[in-house]
Amino acid sequence: MENEIILETKNIIKDFPGVRALDNVSFYLKEGEVLGLVGENGAGKSTLMKILSGAYPFPSYSGEIFWKGKKCEFSRPKDSEETGIAIIYQELNLIPKLTVAENIFLGREPTVGKTGIISWKRLFNQAKELLNLLNISIAPDENIENLSIGKQQMVEIAKALSYDARILILDEPTSALTDHEIESLFKMINSLRERGVSMVYISHKLDEIFEITDRVTVLRDGKTVGSKLTAELTRQELIAKMVGRDIKDMYPKQTVQINEAVLEVKDFFVNHPFLLGEKVVREVNFQARKGEVLGIYGLMGSGRSELLTAIFGSFPADSAGEVCIEGKRTDIRSTHQAIDYGLGLVTEDRKLFGLVLGMGVGENVTLSSLEKLSWYQIIRKQQEHEVIEKYTQSLKIKTPSSETTVGTLSGGNQQKVVIAKWLATDPKILLLDEPTRGVDVGAKVEIYQIINGLTKKGVAVVMVSSDLPEILGMSDRILVMHEGRMVKEFLKGESTQEKIMFYATGGNDGS
Numbered sequence: 001m002e003n004e005i006i007l008e009t010k011n012i013i014k015d016f017p018g019v020r021a022l023d024n025v026s027f028y029l030k031e032g033e034v035l036g037l038v039g040e041n042g043a044g045k046s047t048l049m050k051i052l053s054g055a056y057p058f059p060s061y062s063g064e065i066f067w068k069g070k071k072c073e074f075s076r077p078k079d080s081e082e083t084g085i086a087i088i089y090q091e092l093n094l095i096p097k098l099t100v101a102e103n104i105f106l107g108r109e110p111t112v113g114k115t116g117i118i119s120w121k122r123l124f125n126q127a128k129e130l131l132n133l134l135n136i137s138i139a140p141d142e143n144i145e146n147l148s149i150g151k152q153q154m155v156e157i158a159k160a161l162s163y164d165a166r167i168l169i170l171d172e173p174t175s176a177l178t179d180h181e182i183e184s185l186f187k188m189i190n191s192l193r194e195r196g197v198s199m200v201y202i203s204h205k206l207d208e209i210f211e212i213t214d215r216v217t218v219l220r221d222g223k224t225v226g227s228k229l230t231a232e233l234t235r236q237e238l239i240a241k242m243v244g245r246d247i248k249d250m251y252p253k254q255t256v257q258i259n260e261a262v263l264e265v266k267d268f269f270v271n272h273p274f275l276l277g278e279k280v281v282r283e284v285n286f287q288a289r290k291g292e293v294l295g296i297y298g299l300m301g302s303g304r305s306e307l308l309t310a311i312f313g314s315f316p317a318d319s320a321g322e323v324c325i326e327g328k329r330t331d332i333r334s335t336h337q338a339i340d341y342g343l344g345l346v347t348e349d350r351k352l353f354g355l356v357l358g359m360g361v362g363e364n365v366t367l368s369s370l371e372k373l374s375w376y377q378i379i380r381k382q383q384e385h386e387v388i389e390k391y392t393q394s395l396k397i398k399t400p401s402s403e404t405t406v407g408t409l410s411g412g413n414q415q416k417v418v419i420a421k422w423l424a425t426d427p428k429i430l431l432l433d434e435p436t437r438g439v440d441v442g443a444k445v446e447i448y449q450i451i452n453g454l455t456k457k458g459v460a461v462v463m464v465s466s467d468l469p470e471i472l473g474m475s476d477r478i479l480v481m482h483e484g485r486m487v488k489e490f491l492k493g494e495s496t497q498e499k500i501m502f503y504a505t506g507g508n509d510g511s
Contacts (some may be wrong), residue, residue: 003031004068006198007085007167014056015046016408019400021047022061029167031232032196034189036203036213039242040440042398042410043219045202053087054080062213087169090438092152094159096145100138101127104159131159134188150181157188161197168192169200174208175438178300186212204440206235218242243442251473252445254452255391258476259290261327261459262460263429268321269484270303270310280306282320282484287328288429288460293451295475296464299504304464304485305348308415308431312345313338320389325428339368342420346415348433348464354418355405363397364406364417369424391420396446405410412443420449430454432463448474468497480504 007029014022022044029035037045052065054074065072067083073328074080094103101124102109110122127140136154142369145153153173160168170189172180189199189212201213209216210230218225218241225241264287272278281303288294298304310319313332324329325341332338338345347353355364366373367390373384388402395416398410404472406417415435430453436444451474465471471478478495480488480503488503 003033005029006031006068009048009052009068010064010066012048012051012061012065014044014051014061016402017400021222022051022066025063025219025222025224027217027224027227029198031166031198032193033215034193034199034201034213035202036209036216037219037258038203038206038209038216038238038408039219039225040412042221042413042442043242044222045219046171047222048219049087049171049200049202052080053077053169063330081163081165084164084166085169086163086165086167088156088160088171088173090172090175092149092156094144094152094155097143099141099143100131100147100155103138103144103155104130104140104162106159122181127158130162134158134161134186135191148178148181150177150184153177153181153185154188156203161192165197167198167200169202171200171202172204172438174203174205179420182208192353204438206441209238210235220244239441241314242440250351250441250445252448252452253293253474254456256291256455258292259458259480261287262290262325263288263462264322264324264327266322266324268307268310268323269319270306270315270316273318277477280484281310281319284484284486286461286479286486286489290458290460291455292476293461293463293474294457295471295478296481297466297468297471297478297500297504298464299483301483302468302481302504304481305433307481308345308433308462308464309347311430312343321364322475339425342426342427342428343431344368344425344427344429346418346422346433346445346499347439350411350414350418351407354421355406355414357405359406359418360403361392361397361406361409362402365402365420365424372425387424391423395420395423395450412439412446415439415443415447416450419447423450423454427459429460429462432461432465436465436467444470468500472497473502482506 005028010026012022012025025044025048039045051061054077057075058073072083104127110116110126111117112119124140131140136149136158138154144155151445157168173185177185203209213229213230215229216238217227217231220242266285268281268284269279270281272280284307293437296304299344309315311323313335316333323332330341351357366384370379372386373380392402397416398413408416436447439447454461463474472495476492478490478500479486480500482504
């Protein structure tokens with residue numbers, strides 16, 4: 001017997017000032033089904049999920065929502081929660097200083113009689129029972145701050161299921177997880193599916209969509225493009241539905257002339273921020289040449305991000321070594337000095353370190369180049385406007401206007417604003433830390449084209465990425481890091497995913 005439809009939306013419309021985010025969106029979810037929800041950034045995925053979770057309350061949208069065939073309206077998040085819907089956001093919503101058990105039952109702690117005093121024994125026992133039921137090997141009395149991101153995510157899921165949720169919405173659940181943690185998450189998803197829990201799985205990682213989902217629904221430009229069983233889809237078909245066109249070459253790397261070294265790093269190290277005497281980057285040496293894309297790959301904790309941010313002057317008291325630019329030794333002790341030397345850094349976390357979310361698109365674009373645009377500390381507005389127009393158009397940033405608050409843009413467009421901010425400084429060397437994380441497939445290709453344009457102009461691009469196909473597809477050379485050290489260098493055409501992973505996990509030429 002085919003599972004019944006547990007949740008359905010019909011003709012959902014949601015408008016924001018100057019843009020229609022959802023345009024007659026209809027979709028359905030069956031009991032015990034894992035539904036992949038995909039689409040480019042700005043397609044409307046998050047908006048639809050916020051309506052289903054009550055974050056955008058009725059009547060701020062039009063259309064109908066049905067729960068097991070019965071029409072319902074969510075005027076607040078609690079309405080959705082009481083119906084049986086729970087959403088696990090990409091940014092986890094846990095209190096670090098509290099225990100696992102306290103986080104799971106926050107505000108619903110069992111008490112001793114009518115005294116209002118928390119029964120700690122019952123609290124930890126209830127949490128233990130729930131964790132055991134879900135096969136989660138985490139101690140209920142462990143503080144959240146001591147857990148890995150993967151285990152914190154498991155706690156979030158346990159918390160949702162403690163409300164007897166029948167639908168879980170997972171928003172980019174693996175964006176910060178290791179391979180082992182992803183494997184554990186997928187085991188849990190399969191276990192929940194067997195118990196009849198339905199899930200909406202939102203991800204830009206198409207490999208995951210094909211591995212874990214039963215069916216895929218595609219949104220594009222706020223409209224439902226279609227829905228199909230995952231087993232009946234090919235990767236190219238799915239990409240074409242998402243972007244509205246065929247993408248012939250996912251990694252359009254162009255061959256350009258690579259010239260002399262513009263960046264040289266010698267005997268570089270970075271101290272551990274918490275452990276005295278320990279280092280997160282150890283004796284690193286490398287060069288980056290004009291027109292080259294130098295890829296750096298390493299697993300989480302290998303020191304790759306710390307290396308880039310330290311070169312950029314972010315940890316002057318905790319890093320040392322020699323950094324030469326165009327053959328001249330530098331003494332970069334601040335990010336301001338790094339910019340003066342011709343460096344730019346696209347950080348891994350665009351929201352925390354790359355953008356001022358409450359400011360406009362244009363203000364963010366010119367944030368790092370205001371000195372060039374000023375005369376005696378007065379900004380030359382016409383020149384600033386020309387710079388904003390130039391990069392908004394050349395990078396195809398989708399925004400109602402340059403004054404639109406950057407925090408309201410899709411992830412892909414936010415990332416383009418970050419890149420525009422650094423292009424406006426006219427860098428010699430651009431450091432890219434996970435430049436396409438959380439970005440849809442169409443925007444990824446556009447970012448790769450931006451990288452091609454930079455290398456044509458002779459800019460040296462140093463790119464850290466966790467995406468092995470991206471590293472292989474876009475790099476002229478690849479450096480592999482393990483436990484803070486550079487352990488292997490590959491020239492273009494020499495490497496494979498297996499070879500890179502061998503060295504990234506501690507393998508060496510003698511093993």
